[in-house]
Amino acid sequence: MSDKPLTQAELEFHAFCARIGENPTRAGLSNTPKRLQELESTLYSGYATNPKDALGTLFDNDNMDQMVLVKDIVFYSMCEHHLLPFFGHIHIGYVPKDKLAGLSGIVRLVEVFAKRLQIQENLTNQIADELSHLLEPKGVMVVCEAQHLCMSMRASNASPLIKTSALRGLFRSDPKTRAEFLELLS
Numbered sequence: 001m002s003d004k005p006l007t008q009a010e011l012e013f014h015a016f017c018a019r020i021g022e023n024p025t026r027a028g029l030s031n032t033p034k035r036l037q038e039l040e041s042t043l044y045s046g047y048a049t050n051p052k053d054a055l056g057t058l059f060d061n062d063n064m065d066q067m068v069l070v071k072d073i074v075f076y077s078m079c080e081h082h083l084l085p086f087f088g089h090i091h092i093g094y095v096p097k098d099k100l101a102g103l104s105g106i107v108r109l110v111e112v113f114a115k116r117l118q119i120q121e122n123l124t125n126q127i128a129d130e131l132s133h134l135l136e137p138k139g140v141m142v143v144c145e146a147q148h149l150c151m152s153m154r155a156s157n158a159s160p161l162i163k164t165s166a167l168r169g170l171f172r173s174d175p176k177t178r179a180e181f182l183e184l185l186s
Contacts (some may be wrong), residue, residue: 007035030071043078046115051130054112058103058135061096069093069184070106071092079150080117087142088146088161090124093181095138095170101131120146120164139170141181 010024013033017024024032069091069107076087090110094101113126124144131140143165152159170177 024041033122043076044115044117046112046139049112051112054105054108054170055130056102056108057102061098061100064096064100064114067093067095067180067184068100069181070103072184073107073110075110075114075123075144075146077116077118077120077123077146078085079116079148080119082150083117084148084150084153085117086120086146086148086162087148088144090127090145091143091185092127092140093171093184094135094140095177097136097138099135099136099137101136106131115121120144120162121146124164124166128168132168137169139172139174139177140166140168141171141178142166147148 012037013029014024017029023030025143027031051177053151070093071089071091072091073092074087075090076085078084079086092106093109110127114132124142126141128140131137131142145161145163147159148160167178171181174179
């Protein structure tokens with residue numbers, strides 16, 4: 001064993017191992033603190049990115065007045081209550097007014113909010129709110145479908161699919177617009 005002092009990550013890992021009754025110096029765990037640091041920079045990278053920058057260039061809308069739908073955006077996030085993953089798909093529809101977003105920008109925007117400590121309800125609303133703010137569309141609808149390891153890994157072994165939605169503008173006020181979105185999802 002080395003005589004050099006432990007890094008903060010190593011100290012935290014050693015304390016964690018002591019709490020659960022594990023030996024932090026056994027061979028299989030020797031590089032775990034470093035791997036955890038690298039993993040954290042990926043899992044929580046959403047804090048380092050401005051949502052507006054993630055959405056990227058907005059384009060002038062010349063005459064598009066129909067719904068834009070981006071379906072089945074895969075996401076992974078971390079439950080803020082248990083620090084376990086939840087993951088699934090997000091579907092986003094919007095009816096543009098003056099601005100259009102690039103489709104890959106919408107996917108990046110989802111990633112910014114997903115790569116933070118989250119609960120599904122907030123994730124869904126944050127995406128809808130940010131798109132409403134940045135695009136100022138006629139309406140936005142976000143549907144999130146996810147499985148939560150904090151439910152399935154604990155004693156209950158439940159693994160339900162949780163669905164949340166956020167409706168803004170036309171999607172809230174016009175049942176036909178909302179129905180069109182839901183029809184396109186099926």
